[in-house]
Amino acid sequence: MKQRLLDDVTIIDLGQIYNGPYCSLLLSYLGADVTKIEPPSGEPLRGRVDDGEAPEFVMLNSNKKGVTLNLKSEEGKEIFKDLVEDADVLVENYSVGTMDGLGLGYEVLSELNPELIYAHGSGFGEEGPYNRYPAMDLTIQAISGIMDVTGFPDGPPVKTGIAVGDFMGGIHLVAGILGALYERERTGEGQFVEASMHDSVFPTLMSPLGAYFSDDDVPSRTGNRHSGLAHSPYNVYETADGHVAIFGVSTDHWHSLLEVVGREDLKDDPRFETNVKRANRLDEVDEIVESWTAERSRKEVERTLLEAGVPFGPVKELEEVVNDPHLKERQMINEIEHPSFGEISVPGSPIRLSNSELPDIEPSPEKGRDNEEVYCSQLGYSRDELERLEEENVI
Incomplete structure (x- = not known):
């Protein structure tokens, strides 16, 4: 088996909910040896179910060791320091100031381990007027402008259906960690790495920002149309048994679409000859397209547009997505048997490297599953000491 990118990297993971995990x-x-640390009661994500394992926890914590540790106890803090002394990276996404309040902030831990890369996923960043605001994905979407640009013009602000802040923040934190690991190879020194959810989602507003700076008349919410109302066709269109998204990027796409819908007479029509002119006639363009799609099945629309080279995407329901053959072939959907949850599909890695094989997926750890391995084999505690730590709620 090929060596993976981070095979020699050890990570202590204090992540909770979505962002850090x-x-x-x-x-x-990518090959890192990750030890997830939870409080004895378990991380908050486990609390989404009364019994067994929360599916979100199972899906986000594959390929990790799992231990429990009470960072509010003095002995727990000392054990944590012992673990950090030999680690390459610490990942945490507690509120700003939480780790400092525990006496386990970057300044303290970097004294113990100067090579440590301390990675903090935050809501709004270490500094700035919002740095103490409570940060959950919904609040990030609200304050970042995402909710203002999501929905239809005549409706209220709407959150996206995905946890965009949590995951965008997590991805950017990965990039920061990899950059810090690269620099450490040159300097031998670790550093503090931060990626905030709020900062990470701001660039995703590119189309609405473009509209804001160029046209005061564009509404903030445009439904399924382009955020700046700058492209046409660009919408979700009804079919006889579902919906399909169609986007004509160029005039060539528009001409191909006209051939498909039987309106070649409009190819030379000056009202539609450029994208700008088509964007000024959104309703007319949408009527031309939907009068054709509405009479055909989604499959027929898909097949026809694929042959014509017109950008499109069937609007799939969640049940279709979890059984998507493309995602399965790409190993983004992996069916595993979890000892507590049972059969479940978990996500794979979107990152592909030609010199590394994709990992085998191991089930997420049950709470405290690897206490003995980590505390006894790694730190040298005896089984009697392990029992005492459990009885005293240290682990």
């Missing part, structure tokens, strides 16, 4: 999940898929 996704960051460390990607690092584990």
Whole structure:
């Protein structure tokens, strides 16, 4: 088996909910040895179910060891320091100031381990007027402008259906960690790495920002149309049994679409000869397209547009997505048997490297599953000491 990118990198993971755990999940898929630390009661994501394992926890914590540790106890803090002394990276996404309040902030830990890369996933960053705001994905979407640009013009602001802040923040934190690891190879020194959810989602507003700076008349919410109303056709169109998204990037696409819908007479029509002119006639363009799609099945529309070379995408329901043959072939959907949850599909790695094989997926750890391995084999505690730590709620 080929060596993976981070095979010699050890990571301590204090991640919780989505942001930190996704960051460390990607690092584990790149080969890093990740030890997830939870409080004895378990990380908050486990609390989404009364019994067994929360599916989100199972999906985000594959390929990690799992231990429990009470960082509010003095002995727990000392054990944590012992673990950090030999680690390459620490990942955490607690609120700003939480780790400093525990006496386990970057300044303290970097004294113990100058090579440590301390990675903090935050909501709004270490500094700035919002740095103490409570940060959950919904609040990030609200304050970042994402909700303002999501929905239809005549409706209220709407959140996206995905946790865009959590995952965008986690991805950017991975990039920062990899950059810090690269620099450490040259300098021998670790550093503090931060990626905030708020900063990470700001660039995703590119189209609405373009509209804001160029046209005061464009509404902030444009439904399924282009955020700046700058492209046409660009919408979700009804079919006889579903919906399909169609986007005519160029005039060539528009002409191909006209051939498909039987309106070649419009190819030389000056009202539609450029994208700008088509964008000024959104309703007319949409009517031309949907009058054709509405009479055909989604499959027929897909097949026809694929042959014509027109950009499109069937609007798939969640049930279709979890059984998507493309995602399965790409190993983004991996069916595993979890000892507590049972059969479940978990995500694979979107990152592909020609010199590394994709990892085998190991089930997420049950709470405290690897306490004995980590504390006894790695730190040298006896089984009697391990029992005492459990009884005293240290682990």
